[in-house]
Amino acid sequence: MLVTGGSGFIGRHVVAALAEAGAYVRIVDLLPHPEADVDIVLGDLADPDVLTAALAGGFDAVVHLAAVTSVLRSIEHPELTYNTNVAATQALLEAARKSGVEVIAFASTNAVAGPMRSRAITEHEQLHPLTPYGATKAAGEMLMSAYTASYGLRCACLRLTNVYGLGMQAKDSIVARLMRVIRLGGTFEIYGDGTQVRDYVAVSDVVAAVRLALTREDWQGPVVIGSGSSLSVLDVLDVVREVTQAEFDVRHAPPKPGEMPAVVVDPSLARGRGWSPQTSFEVGLRRVWEEWSRADLATVAAGAPVAPVSAGGHA
Template identity: 35%
Template sequence: MRVLVTGANGYLGQAVVKLLAGAGHEPIAMVRDCGSPLRAPTRVADLLDEDGLRKAVDGVEAVCHLGGLTRARESAADPLRYFRVNTGGTVALLDAMAAAGISRLVFASTGSIYGTPERQPMTERLPDAPPHPYAASKLAAEWAIGAQAGTGRLSATVLRLMNVAGGADPDPTRLIPRAFAAARNGSALEVNGDGSAVRDYLHIDDAAAAFVAGIENMPPKGEFRRFLIGSGRGSSILDVVAAVERRTGRRIQLIHRPPAPEPAALISDPAKAMAELPWRPAQSDLDTIVCDTPRRGDLSR
């Protein structure tokens, strides 16, 4: 199947392109610029460029929509930009798909839409409670996708992803890259509170595999499905630090800052995705994620 991947030069997008090709599909990479070479035919377009989008979707059979803005804290400072790109860009893509007669869509959303529910692990039955503009912009995009599916012109699968990690993670602000940097440089790692906050880490390849499963198991036209995609495991900040120490053989000094107003635990229950997509998190135990993270400067050798 010819599959357009928006945001194809991003951290997750590159993994999705690779796994689609490995599964026998023909991925087509949509990027905003040609700065990063990809092992796939590439089309340059912006989500806010309607003419460019119509050219980008020409001749494709399905779309994996990963393009957009993803930083929660940044979204609080510039919310309109997040709604413009994440919500408006998705609507523009839906318009281009409808004009081209493309009816299959897999959309990258976020598990943060559930906010801070008391019930853990989280399931798809929980109410939506987006805690920041980033999550709200993704939820609004989901509503647009669901409404379009309701017309009978679209078959849509939404994947609400937990904390994607592992591989060549390019974001130095995330915990695992920060822990490796501290081990590598001998610097201290600053953490909020006592380090007991628990999160659900999802291996980058498991996240990408969910998109392949979504493409290969689309619902009938007119249906809209939503899945929570995570490991189903909880790892604290201290667990992550210990795993990096095991991997590198180096101690990491911690500096404990005042606690931040954040949930004590956010863990997914991926049972629905495992049963219905079907998909499973095969590589998302913490040690596997950590062992796969340092592609360069491997400190254990």
């Protein structure tokens, strides 16, 4: 099994779970993996030599996570975002097809849908991405669709909502930003009035979806992966205060460009295909806080992982 982006937040969980299940796993990433015994090809997936080395020996399956993952960074660097999220994805698909890969699980996003036009986002939404990040993920999905239809390479595009869990110290998403403010001090910025709603899904539930996508033939095309129950930023602050019992300063800042006004998803398709979220936001957040609260301040300040992630089904 090849995992692109295997040194990242979700990647480290996927690698641990697949290895625990007995799969031979290689990763390809710009950054080293914190565990020395992981088989890694270090480099840029967009580099043809790196891609060739990554697929050398042949794999049945690929989990494609490597990407420019920050919405704001994608707005600042649209060409880099295109090169990584589209051109490298096309190169990966072509090399995978030629080397006999049978299935690709691709980390997409509900940001492909753009502003909500119905009660909840499903796979049937017309795509109106608001940022280079959303647009390049949509393009990745289209390429996956073509490779499935033209070459029989089964591709499952998991449209993830906001993923949180253990080992997210390097992330800039809301849960990590809150944990940093609580541990390091400072002020938490609420972008806009804080009533915007988001869906939060535990990384262990994302790993379960990846494993189903790799093994079940009916996982093909886009599949929405989210808890199905959204919280406003103000709700999240309430849960965080309750779980951590911490006091912290907040201030309102202007909304960030490209922010989706609301994200409410309906994961019925995934449910019908054997997946269901197992971890509530409160339970998952308690585990995250347990991890952050015992980390030393230097580790938190460096954004370094606190501990190796395990395959034990944590948040």
